[in-house]
Amino acid sequence: MDWETVIGLETHAQLSTRSKMFSGAATAFGAAPNTQACAFDIALPGVLPVPNKGAVERAIRFGLAVGGEVRRRSVFARKNYFYPDLPKGYQISQFEAPIVQGGALRIVLPDGAEKTVRLTRAHLEEDAGKSLHEDFHGMSGIDLNRAGTPLLEIVSEPDMRSAAEAVAYAKALHALVRWIDICDGNMQEGSFRCDANVSVRPAGSDTLGTRCEIKNLNSFRFLERAIEYEARRQIAICEEGGRIVQETRLYDPDRDETRSMRSKEEAHDYRYFPEPDLPPLEVTDAWLAAVGAALPELPAAKRERYERELALPAHDAITLTASRDTAAYFEEVVSGLAEAEQGGEAQARAKAAANWVAGELAGALNRAGLDIARSPVKARDLARLIARIRDDTISGKIAKEVFDAMWAGEGAADAIIERRGLRQITDTGALEAIIDGIVAANPAQVAEYRSGKEKAFNFFVGQAMKATKGKGNPVQVTEILKRKLAG
Numbered sequence: 001m002d003w004e005t006v007i008g009l010e011t012h013a014q015l016s017t018r019s020k021m022f023s024g025a026a027t028a029f030g031a032a033p034n035t036q037a038c039a040f041d042i043a044l045p046g047v048l049p050v051p052n053k054g055a056v057e058r059a060i061r062f063g064l065a066v067g068g069e070v071r072r073r074s075v076f077a078r079k080n081y082f083y084p085d086l087p088k089g090y091q092i093s094q095f096e097a098p099i100v101q102g103g104a105l106r107i108v109l110p111d112g113a114e115k116t117v118r119l120t121r122a123h124l125e126e127d128a129g130k131s132l133h134e135d136f137h138g139m140s141g142i143d144l145n146r147a148g149t150p151l152l153e154i155v156s157e158p159d160m161r162s163a164a165e166a167v168a169y170a171k172a173l174h175a176l177v178r179w180i181d182i183c184d185g186n187m188q189e190g191s192f193r194c195d196a197n198v199s200v201r202p203a204g205s206d207t208l209g210t211r212c213e214i215k216n217l218n219s220f221r222f223l224e225r226a227i228e229y230e231a232r233r234q235i236a237i238c239e240e241g242g243r244i245v246q247e248t249r250l251y252d253p254d255r256d257e258t259r260s261m262r263s264k265e266e267a268h269d270y271r272y273f274p275e276p277d278l279p280p281l282e283v284t285d286a287w288l289a290a291v292g293a294a295l296p297e298l299p300a301a302k303r304e305r306y307e308r309e310l311a312l313p314a315h316d317a318i319t320l321t322a323s324r325d326t327a328a329y330f331e332e333v334v335s336g337l338a339e340a341e342q343g344g345e346a347q348a349r350a351k352a353a354a355n356w357v358a359g360e361l362a363g364a365l366n367r368a369g370l371d372i373a374r375s376p377v378k379a380r381d382l383a384r385l386i387a388r389i390r391d392d393t394i395s396g397k398i399a400k401e402v403f404d405a406m407w408a409g410e411g412a413a414d415a416i417i418e419r420r421g422l423r424q425i426t427d428t429g430a431l432e433a434i435i436d437g438i439v440a441a442n443p444a445q446v447a448e449y450r451s452g453k454e455k456a457f458n459f460f461v462g463q464a465m466k467a468t469k470g471k472g473n474p475v476q477v478t479e480i481l482k483r484k485l486a487g
Contacts, residue, residue, distance in 0.1 A: 001202055001203075001239070002202070002203035003200045003201070003202060003203060003231075003235050003238070004161060004200065004201055004202070004203045004204075004205070005161055005162060005163075005198065005199075005200055005227070005231040006158045006160075006161065006198070006199045006200070006201060006208060006209065006211075007158060007160040007161070007162075007163075007165070007166045007196060007197065007198055007227060008155070008156050008157060008158035008159070008160070008196075008197045008211075009155075009156045009160070009166060009169060009170060009194050009195070009196055009197070010153060010154070010155050010156075010194070010195040010197070010213075011153070011154045011155075011156075011170065011173055011192070011193070011194045011195075012127075012151045012152075012153050012154075012192070012193050012194075012195075013151065013152045013153075013154060013173075013177045013182065013183040013185075013191070013192055014027075014127070014149055014150070014151055014183055014184075014190070014191040014192070015054075015055045015058045015059075015150040015151065015152055015182055015183060016058070016181065016182060016183055016184055017052055017054040017055050017058070017150055018054075019052060019054075020041065020052065020126070020148035020149055020150060021049075021051070021052050021055055021092070021124065021125070021126040021127075021148055021149065021150035021151075022040060022049030022050060022051060022052065022092060022126060022148060023038050023039075023040040023041055023049070023050070023148050024038065025037060025038040025040075025041055025148065027149050027150070029186075029189045029191075031145055033132075033141070033143035033144075033145060034142075034143055034144050034145065035145065036145040037129075037144035037145060037147055037148075040148065041087070041144055041147045041148045042087050042144055042147070043087035043088040043089075048277050049092060049275075049277055049278055051076075051278065051281065052150055055124060055150035055152075056099070056124065056281065056283075057287075057291055058150075058152065058182035058183075059099045059100060059122065059123075059124050059152050059182075060099070060100075060283060060287070060288060060291045061180050061181075061182055061291055061294075061295060062100060062122055062152060062154070062176075062177065062180065062182055063099065063100035063103065063122060064288075064291065064292050064295060065176060065179075065180050065295065065298055066100075066103030066104060066105055066119055066122075066176075067102075067103050067104060068100045068101060068102045068103025068119060068121075068122065069100070069101045069102050069103075070099065070100055070283060070288055071097060071098070071099055071100070071101060071283065072282065072283050072284070072285075072288075073097070073280050073281070073282055073283075074094060074097045074098060074099040074123075074124075074280065074281045074283075075094065075095075075096065075097040075274055075275075075280050075281070076092055076093070076094055076124075076274070076275040076278045076281065077092075077093055077094055077095040077096070077272045077273060077274055077275055078090040078091075078092060078093075078271075078272065078273055078274075078275050079091045079092075079093045079095070079125075079270045079272055080270055080271045080272075081269075081270055083128065084131055084140065084142055085128045085129030085130055085131050085142050085143075085144065085147065086128045086129070086147070087129075087144065087147065091125060091126060091128065092125065092126050092275055092278070093123065093124075093125035093126070093153075094123035094124055094125065095123075095272040096272070097280075098121040098122065098123035098124075099122065099123060099124055099281065099283070100119075100121060100122035100123070101121050102118075102119060102120070102121070103118075103119040103122070104116050104117065104118050104119060105117050105119065105156075105169065105172055105173060105176070106172070106300055107165070107168045107169050107171075107172045108168065108172070108318055109164065109165060109168050110164055110168065112314075112315070115159075115165065115168075116159075117156055117157070117159045117160060117165075117169050118156065118157040118159055119154065119155065119156055119157065120155040120156065120157055121154075121155050122152055122153065122154045122155070123152070123153055123155075124150065124151070124152060124153075125151050125153055126147070126148045126149065126150065126151065127146050127147065127148065127149040127150075127151050128146065128147060129142055129143055129144040129145070129146050129147040130142070130143045130145075130146050146190075152177075152182070152183075154173065156169065158197065158199075158208065158211075163223070163224040163225075163227035163228045163231070164224070166196060166223060166224070166227055167220050167223055167224045170194055170220060170223055171220060174187075174192055175299065175322060175323055176298075176299065177192070178323065178324065179296070179298070179299055179323065179324045180295065180296065180298075181296075187218045187219055188218070190218060192218075193216050193217060193218045194217045194218075194223055195213055195214065195215050195216065195217070196213070196214045196217060196223060196226060196227055196230075197211045197212070197213050198211060198212055198213075198214065198227055198230045198231060198234070199211040199212070199234070199244070200231055200234045200235050200238065200244075209234070209244060210243075210244040210245070210246050211246060212230060212234070212244065212245075212246065212247055212248070212249050212258075213247075213248045213249065214226045214227070214230060214248075214249050214250070214251055214258055215248055215249070215250055215261065216250070217251060222251055222253055225251070225253070225256055226251035226258055229251075229256060229257055229258055230249070230258050233257075233258065245263075246263070247260055247261070247262065247263050248260075248261045248262050248263070249261055296324065299321045299324075299327075302321050302327055303317040303318060303320075303321045304317075306320060306321070306350075310334075310346070310347055310350035310351075310354075311347040311350070311351070312350060312351065312354055316351075316354045316358060319354075319358045319362075320354060320357065320358060323372070325371065325372050325373045326357070326372050329357060329372050329373075329375070329379045330353060330354065330357045330379075332379035332380065332383075333353040333356070333357060333379045333380075333382050333383045333386070334349060334350050334353045334383075335383075336379060336380040336382075336383025336384065337349045337352070337353055337383040337386055337387055337390075339383075340383055340384055340387035341387055341390065341391075344390070349390075352386050352389070352390060353382075353383070353386060356382060356385075356386055357382075360400060360403055361375065361377065361382065361403075364377075364403075364407055376406075376407050376408075376409060377403065377406050377407055381406060381412055381413065382403075382406075384412065384413045384414065385399060385402055385403060385406065385413040386399075388402075388413055388414070388417060392424055392426055392473055393417065393423055393424060394417060394422055394423065394424055395424055395470070395471075395473065395474055397470060398422050398424070398470060398471065401420075401422070402416050402417060402420075402422065405420075422471065423471065424471050424472070424473045425468050425471050425472050425473065426473045426476060428476065428480070431464075431468070431472055431473070431476055431477060431480055432480055432484075434464060434467050434468060434472070435460075435464055435477070435480050435481055435484055436484065437467075438460060438463045438464060438467065439460070439484050439485065442459075442460070442463070445459050445460065446485060449485050450485070457481065457482075457485070460481050460485065461474075461477065461478065461481065464477045464481065465477065
């Protein structure tokens with residue numbers, strides 16, 4: 001039987017506020033255990049929650065960015081369960097009336113195809129603390145620094161059909177929350193983590209199978225491997241005549257497998273009820289408009305503009321809008337190139353800039369493990385390098401040598417070109433004299449070319465570039481060679 005995998009993701013994005021969701025304690029990562037937990041976080045009697053306005057604004061920003069409905073009136077609820085790192089015995093979350101309802105995210109799959117993933121909701125809640133088991137010799141320690149940290153839980157519809165689609169969605173969501181500056185996206189620190197709901201069903205069926213939830217996946221690689229394993233596990237059970245049990249599972253990366261954690265809870269297990277210490281959250285039209293006005297141009301709109309105004313291919317536009325920093329860097333290169341050239345065709349400049357940002361620069365950043373914001377080669381410096389190619393000062397091949405020197409900190413492009421004597425030879429008379437000598441010295445190859453062996457031409461190009469130490473203008477060399485070899 002052919003099987004279809006059905007996947008929905010629940011993603012917790014830690015909001016980039018300096019203080020917690022309902023208290024004034026700090027949210028900075030890496031502090032000593034229990035040094036950032038105030039009276040409310042440790043549930044001392046009589047303390048009351050106060051909502052963080054910055055966290056609410058970030059939730060509104062997200063709702064607008066995904067085209068969801070930002071509720072004018074949402075309600076906080078108590079989600080009751082006992083766990084040692086939850087001192088109150090309940091978590092303040094949202095249930096029946098979340099701040100964001102609906103929305104969608106457009107994703108690009110590895111093969112270039114596009115797909116829309118619908119969103120069910122996004123709601124505000126506080127994080128729990130952390131249990132530490134490693135250093136306590138049979139006991140557990142509790143660190144409440146994370147308790148109360150503001151989260152936006154983003155729930156998708158079960159619209160994904162493969163691990164690759166789930167990863168594409170998670171990456172797009174990760175890029176978006178960073179783009180609109182609501183979450184730093186640091187997966188190693190737990191700022192962005194996913195729970196995957198996975199089920200299988202016979203291909204062609206419209207009935208959803210029993211799902212299992214895989215908790216706390218904090219890397220895209222683990223997300224993909226966990227889903228692939230879980231789908232295989234469920235298919236094997238079904239094909240053997242067994243029954244899938246709804247449960248929560250954990251992924252073990254060392255064994256590359258999921259294992260049972262506990263039976264899957266339902267809403268009634270948490271005994272949700274409205275939080276009595278918090279009134280309904282009201283979002284006014286004026287507040288909504290102010291947040292909307294402050295939103296940056298979103299990735300999809302910027303991508304469409306690059307394709308329309310700059311005539312960039314879709315692949316380039318997707319690459320350049322992968323992050324807000326990348327787009328900003330690219331636009332600064334285009335601006336710097338326009339200043340350096342004082343004229344010229346805008347679309348050609350944009351394509352030249354795109355080729356370098358998505359090509360040589362991206363490769364160097366990947367090799368060094370750097371974000372583009374930390375690039376040793378600044379955007380304006382790269383623009384001047386590209387300008388030297390476009391005005392025939394240097395060739396594209398020599399430009400790579402200059403770029404490597406710039407990356408190593410040897411200075412600006414013009415200084416490197418002059419210091420190393422890398423200017424192209426564009427003097428037609430000088431090039432003709434060099435090529436005349438090469439043609440005269442290689443009569444056998446001339447005869448081969450004139451007999452119809454086109455590959456012989458590459459020999460002469462190589463000899464000419466060797467004689468000019470790579471500094472001959474390739475276009476002029478080619479034109480002169482064709483004329484001389486034609487006899």
